[in-house]
Amino acid sequence: MKVRIKEWNAVSIWHWNVSEDEVCGICRVHFDGTCPSCKYPGDDCPIIIGKCNHSFHMHCLLKWLELETSRGLCPMCRQPFQTLGEDEVITT
Amino acid sequence: MSKVRRIVKELEEVKTDLASGITLNLINETDISHLKGTFQGPPGTPYEGGLFTIDIKIPNEYPFKPPVMKFDTRIFHPNISSQTGAICLDILKDAWSPILTLKSSLLSLQSLLQSPEPNDPQDAEVAKVYISDRDVFFSEAAKWTKLYAIKNEQPTDLVKLYNLDSAAVQSIVNMGFDQDKVAETMHTLGMSTISGTGGADENRLIERLLG
Ligand SMILES: [Zn+2]
Ligand SMILES: [Zn+2]
Ligand SMILES: [Zn+2]
Numbered sequence: 358m359k360v361r362i363k364e365w366n367a368v369s370i371w372h373w374n375v376s377e378d379e380v381c382g383i384c385r386v387h388f389d390g391t392c393p394s395c396k397y398p399g400d401d402c403p404i405i406i407g408k409c410n411h412s413f414h415m416h417c418l419l420k421w422l423e424l425e426t427s428r429g430l431c432p433m434c435r436q437p438f439q440t441l442g443e444d445e446v447i448t449t
Numbered sequence: 450m451s452k453v454r455r456i457v458k459e460l461e462e463v464k465t466d467l468a469s470g471i472t473l474n475l476i477n478e479t480d481i482s483h484l485k486g487t488f489q490g491p492p493g494t495p496y497e498g499g500l501f502t503i504d505i506k507i508p509n510e511y512p513f514k515p516p517v518m519k520f521d522t523r524i525f526h527p528n529i530s531s532q533t534g535a536i537c538l539d540i541l542k543d544a545w546s547p548i549l550t551l552k553s554s555l556l557s558l559q560s561l562l563q564s565p566e567p568n569d570p571q572d573a574e575v576a577k578v579y580i581s582d583r584d585v586f587f588s589e590a591a592k593w594t595k596l597y598a599i600k601n602e603q604p605t606d607l608v609k610l611y612n613l614d615s616a617a618v619q620s621i622v623n624m625g626f627d628q629d630k631v632a633e634t635m636h637t638l639g640m641s642t643i644s645g646t647g648g649a650d651e652n653r654l655i656e657r658l659l660g
Contacts, residue, residue, distance in 0.1 A: 382548035383512060384451050385458050393451035417451075421513055421547050432546040 382433060383417035392416040407431050408439045452511045456481050459551050471555050473505075482507045485521070486555045490598060491563045495590035496524070499598025503558065504534070505551060515545035516554060525586075525593040527567045527576035536561075537571035607632035614642035621651075626658050634658055 380386065381404075384393050388404055392414035395402035405415040411433040421427045422438065431438040463473040472487045484505040490496030502521040508514045518541055520534035528537045540549060540557055570576035579586045595610060607629050608618050613636070620643065621631045634657050635641070643650045 385455055385550075393454050417547075424513055426514070426543065426545065430546075432548045435546070 381414045381417055382411070383413050383421060386414075388412070388414075406441045408441050409434050409436050410441075452507065452509060453481050455512055456484075456507060456551075462550075463552050466552075469552065469556065471552055473551055473555070482509075484551070486518075486551060488555050488559045490594060491559055494563055495587045496526075496562045496594050496598065499594040500600065501558075501562075501598055503555060512547040512549075515541050515549075516551060517541075518554060518558070523593060523597040524562075525575055525590040526562065527565045527570045527572060527579045528561055529571055529575075531572050531575055535571055537569060607636070611636040612641060617643040620646070621654060621658075624655070630658065 379388060381388060381392065386392065389398060391398045391402040394416055395414075403415045404412050405418055406412045409431050411431050413432070418432075418438070421432060422429060429437050460473060460475070463469075463471060470489050474485055475481065476483050476485060484507070486503040486505055487500055488503075490499035490501060499522070501524065504519050504521050506517040508517065518536055520529055520536065523531065523534070525531060529535070536558065538557060538561055540546075541554065565579060567576040567579045575586075578589065591610065607613075608615050611632055613632055618628065618631050618635070622628045631654075634654060635643075638654060638657060640650060640654065643654065645651070
């Protein structure tokens with residue numbers, strides 16, 4: 358999976374626009390904070406948004422998708438997880 | 450250590466949420482991998498009034514792998530082993546998702562009690578009863594609830610348990626019989642009420658009580 362990371366602030370704004378939930382559903386930490394493996398929020402620990410509009414810490418989601426048992430599905434809606442292209446994010 | 454942080458958060462969440470009726474506790478403060486959860490039997494089911502305890506073991510890969518849950522409280526249900534308490538529920542196996550929590554898993558178990566799935570049984574014997582005779586299933590499950598899931602501080606109200614007509618029971622008690630004995634006997638004879646005073650039902654019941 359290829360993920361391009363923008364500036365932290367921008368990521369944060371996307372999040373507020375596309376998701377009503379403020380917590381990463383996987384680690385249950387607020388998106389302002391990092392995933393459990395990271396120390397500093399921002400570029401180092403980005404948020405990833407799927408075409409289904411569900412968002413997670415990228416590190417949390419990758420850990421899930423690595424597992425065979427995930428079958429590549431979004432943990433929330435169980436559709437195959439696909440990332441949203443950047444253009445689409447901005448127009449959302 | 451996503452596991453430890455998440456479980457600490459989950460414990461806090463459950464503690465502040467009194468509405469769900471769910472409890473979640475560590476067995477030992479130093480071991481985050483072993484918990485006990487409880488929930489109430491759903492109303493309108495043979496599990497009503499019971500408090501069910503679930504043993505919960507957390508794998509190191511949690512929340513990416515599901516918790517291992519089993520019933521500590523013995524229960525009569527097609528998807529739960531009557532011997533070991535092992536549970537057959539998709540979300541605790543292939544359908545697990547890391548957004549599920551211990552609380553949501555316990556709530557799923559609670560709704561499993563409400564809607565058994567006899568076609569995917571964990572206990573084939575129980576499933577057989579469930580499919581062939583719903584009344585027998587219901588009364589057996591209620592009996593197990595009474596035996597194992599209800600802490601008896603007060604004696605159980607048999608009239609309620611067996612769904613008997615309390616006026617009918619009272620009419621016999623008034624003749625000088627013990628209420629529990631009347632209730633047990635009516636239940637054995639398959640009576641829920643007594644039609645008419647001095648009728649065949651009443652005679653049969655009194656004969657049995659005296660016999
Ligand atoms: Zn996360
Ligand atoms: Zn991270
Ligand atoms: Zn989704």
